[in-house]
Amino acid sequence: MINKSLKFLVIAALVLVSSCKAQHxxxxxxxxxxxxxxxxxxxxxxxxxxxxxxxxxxxxxxxxxxxxxxxxxxxxxxxxxxxxxxxxxxxxxxxxxxxxxxxxxxxxxxxxxxxxxxxxxxxxxxxxxxxxxxxxxxxxxxxxxxxxxxxxxxxxxxxxxxxxxxxxxxxxxxxxxxxxxxxxxxxxxxxxxxxxxxxxxxxxxxxxxxxxxxxxxxxxxxxxxxxxxxxxxxxxxxxFNALKEEAKAKAEEAEKLREETNALAGVDMKVLFDEYNKDLIELPSGLKMHYITKGEGAKPAQGANVKLNYQGHFTDGRLFDSNLEDVEKKHYGELNPQKVSRGMYKPMDLKISPDARVVAGFKEGAAQMSVGDKAYLLLPSHLAWGERGAGGGFIPPNADVVFIIEMLEIVE
CATH class of the missing domain: 2.40.100.10 (Cyclophilin-like)
Known part of the structure; x- marks a missing residue:
C-alpha cells in the first residue's frame, strides 16, 4: 500500500514537472x-x-x-x-x-x-x-x-x-x-x-x-x-543626476554655438537694416516701415484673416523668431524641435484687427500691407514688449525690435 502511494506521488510529481516545463x-x-x-x-x-x-x-x-x-x-x-x-x-x-x-x-x-x-x-x-x-x-x-x-x-x-x-x-x-x-x-x-x-x-x-x-x-x-x-x-x-549634468553641459555648448551662429548671420542682416533705415515711413504711433517689395494684391479689410511669413530680429540683426525654416537654419544652424513637432514652420494666421494677439507694432504694420508686400518694421519698445520684456529675459526690457513681414494671401 505504501509502495503504491509512493508510486502515485512520484508519477504526480513527474506530471507536475512535465507540465511546468511545457509552460509556453x-x-x-x-x-x-x-x-x-x-x-x-x-x-x-x-x-x-x-x-x-x-x-x-x-x-x-x-x-x-x-x-x-x-x-x-x-x-x-x-x-x-x-x-x-x-x-x-x-x-x-x-x-x-x-x-x-x-x-x-x-x-x-x-x-x-x-x-x-x-x-x-x-x-x-x-x-x-x-x-x-x-x-x-x-x-x-x-x-x-x-x-x-x-x-x-x-x-x-x-x-x-x-x-x-x-x-x-x-x-x-x-x-x-x-x-x-x-x-x-x-x-x-x-x-x-x-x-x-x-x-x-x-x-x-x-x-x-x-x-x-x-x-x-x-x-x-x-x-x-x-x-x-x-x-x-x-x-x-x-x-540620472550625472546624465542631467552631462545634458546640461551639452545644452549650454549647443546654445553657445547657436548664439555664435546667430550673431554671425546677424552681421549680414544689420547691413540690410542700415539700408532700410535710410528710407523709412514713420506712422503717428512711432512705428517705422520700409517696403522691401510692393505687391499688386488687395489690401485686407479690418476683420479679414490673412496668412503671413515673418522674421523677428533684434536691431543688431540677430534673430529671435521666425516661421521660416531657411531663416532659422541660417541663424541657429538647426530647427527648433518643439516648433517642428507642433507644425509651426508654416504661414502664420492673423486677423487684421486691433484685438489680434500680437504686439501692437506687428498688427499695426500688417494692417498697412497688401497681398504681395514684404515690409521691414522697426518697432520702438512701447510697440513691442515694453518695459517688461518677454520670455524671462529673452526679449530684454525696453528693447526696440525689427519684424520682416511678407503678406501671402487673404483667407476667405
Whole structure:
C-alpha cells in the first residue's frame, strides 16, 4: 500500500514537472510575465538586461519577496486579484494599484532605471506609471495600445528630458507583450465610467487573477530580483543626476554655438537694416516701415484673416523668431524641435484687427500691407514688449525690435 502511494506521488510529481516545463515552450530564453486576466492571458518579455532595477521591482512584487513592500503585502504575490483600474482606448491600460484609485502604492517609491533603446514606439509595451519624475514609481504599470513618444525619457533628438520638472512625462519601458496583444486591445475597449469626466475606470472590473513570472535559460533563472533591487536601486538616481549634468553641459555648448551662429548671420542682416533705415515711413504711433517689395494684391479689410511669413530680429540683426525654416537654419544652424513637432514652420494666421494677439507694432504694420508686400518694421519698445520684456529675459526690457513681414494671401 505504501509502495503504491509512493508510486502515485512520484508519477504526480513527474506530471507536475512535465507540465511546468511545457509552460509556453515556444518562448526564447528570458524572463516573462504571464498576466492572466478575466479577459484572457497576456505574456510579456521583461527587459531585465537593459532596465534591471525596474524589472527586479516588478518581479519581486509578483513573486511576493520584495524587500521594501509594506508589511501587509509581504510574502504574497502582489498583483494577484488587482485590477486594470484605468483604461483608455487608443492609449493604454493601467493596473497594479492595490486601491484601484490611481493613488495606491506598495508602501514605497523608487527611481526607475531606463535605457535609450526602450521607447514608447509601438503597441504592447509595459511601462511604469508614476506621479512625475523618475523617483515616484511603485507598483503601477501600463501597457500601450499605440505609440506614445511624449512618454519617453529622451526627446526626439535623443536628449534627456528635464524629468524633475512639473508636467514633464518620463516613464520607463521594461517589457513587451509577445502573446495576447488582442487581449490588451479587448481590455482597452471595455466600457468605462465617464471618460468626459476623466474617470476611465471600467464599469465591470478587469481583474488580474494571476501574474506569474516565467524564467527561461540559466541567466534568467539566476536573476535574483530582491538582491538586484536592493543593490542597484540606490545607484539609479545618482546615474540620472550625472546624465542631467552631462545634458546640461551639452545644452549650454549647443546654445553657445547657436548664439555664435546667430550673431554671425546677424552681421549680414544689420547691413540690410542700415539700408532700410535710410528710407523709412514713420506712422503717428512711432512705428517705422520700409517696403522691401510692393505687391499688386488687395489690401485686407479690418476683420479679414490673412496668412503671413515673418522674421523677428533684434536691431543688431540677430534673430529671435521666425516661421521660416531657411531663416532659422541660417541663424541657429538647426530647427527648433518643439516648433517642428507642433507644425509651426508654416504661414502664420492673423486677423487684421486691433484685438489680434500680437504686439501692437506687428498688427499695426500688417494692417498697412497688401497681398504681395514684404515690409521691414522697426518697432520702438512701447510697440513691442515694453518695459517688461518677454520670455524671462529673452526679449530684454525696453528693447526696440525689427519684424520682416511678407503678406501671402487673404483667407476667405
Amino acid at each position: 515552450p515556444d518562448l526564447d530564453d528570458g524572463i516573462y510575465a504571464e498576466i492572466v486576466t478575466n479577459k484572457g492571458t497576456m505574456v510579456a518579455k521583461l527587459f531585465y538586461d537593459k532596465v534591471p532595477v525596474t524589472v527586479a521591482n516588478f518581479v519581486a512584487l509578483a513573486e511576493g519577496n520584495h524587500p521594501m513592500v509594506d508589511e501587509k503585502y509581504k510574502g504574497k504575490p502582489f498583483y494577484d486579484s488587482l485590477t486594470f483600474h484605468r483604461v483608455m482606448d487608443q492609449f493604454m491600460i493601467q493596473g497594479g494599484d492595490p486601491t484601484a484609485t490611481g493613488g495606491g502604492t506598495p508602501g514605497y517609491r523608487f527611481a526607475a532605471d531606463f535605457h535609450p533603446d526602450l521607447k514608447h514606439d509601438r503597441p504592447g509595451l509595459l511601462s511604469m506609471a508614476n506621479s512625475g519624475g523618475i523617483n515616484t514609481n511603485g507598483s503601477q504599470f501600463f501597457i500601450t495600445e499605440v505609440p506614445y513618444p511624449s512618454l519617453d525619457i529622451y526627446d526626439a533628438n535623443g536628449n534627456l528630458k528635464p524629468c524633475d520638472q512639473p508636467r514633464v512625462s518620463c516613464h520607463s519601458v521594461f517589457g513587451e507583450l509577445v502573446k495576447g496583444i488582442e487581449i490588451q486591445d479587448s481590455i482597452s475597449n471595455v466600457e468605462v465610467v465617464n471618460p468626459q469626466a476623466r474617470n476611465h475606470k471600467p464599469v465591470k472590473d478587469v481583474i488580474i487573477t494571476d501574474l506569474n513570472i516565467i524564467r527561461k535559460g540559466s541567466a534568467a533563472k539566476s536573476f535574483n530580483a530582491p538582491k538586484v533591487f536592493e543593490e542597484e536601486m540606490p545607484k539609479v538616481e545618482d546615474h
